[in-house]
Amino acid sequence: AQKVTQAQTEISVVEKEDVTLDCVYETRDTTYYLFWYKQPPSGELVFLIRRNSFDEQNEISGRYSWNFQKSTSSFNFTITASQVVDSAVYFCALSSANQAGTALIFGKGTTLSVSS
């Protein structure tokens, strides 16, 4: 079965703090893809990153970085020097080559609140 777990329901930080959002996934497939999305108050999910199961290199994009570890089935997301505009719900998602329809399976999301 495919499953994504985001154990942190809500996180509150003060501006300029670093924050890590956890994501743990379950799949029996050897080929799969992991994603992170951001959902601001406007409601639209915004794509942040895609990572395939064969590429364990960590990635950095500005203040965002992602740590993919197959050994622990985790794909964690870190925001460095957080800003108020980072306040949103963040979703981790999974898709795999054997999953019918190739649609994304999402975790429950982590609500991040950044105060000034």
Add this chain to the structure above:
Amino acid sequence: ETGVTQTPRHLVMGMTNKKSLKCEQHLGHNAMYWYKQSAKKPLELMFVYNFKEQTENNSVPSRFSPECPNSSHLFLHLHTLQPEDSALYLCASSQGGVNTEAFFGQGTRLTVV
């Protein structure tokens, strides 16, 4: 013009009403999706269309009826809904491959009274 457009943004309907949600994508994608987002729950996949053909129905009650007349348009027809169907309904599109990200609309906030 955004890539995926949903209308209406907000909808209030009675349990005996019939209404439709509309989604349009301007990205040239081949796959379109309906997701339901309820409070405290993960995004639930409802329906998947690839090249206008429905490829997945996640045990959705028949009071929800999707329609995909072409690759750019997707509808969700609603009738005799229940209050627990109140949620944010999100439409998405993608190229269709397992490795492609989905692009989402802003959703329709549905309230059933």
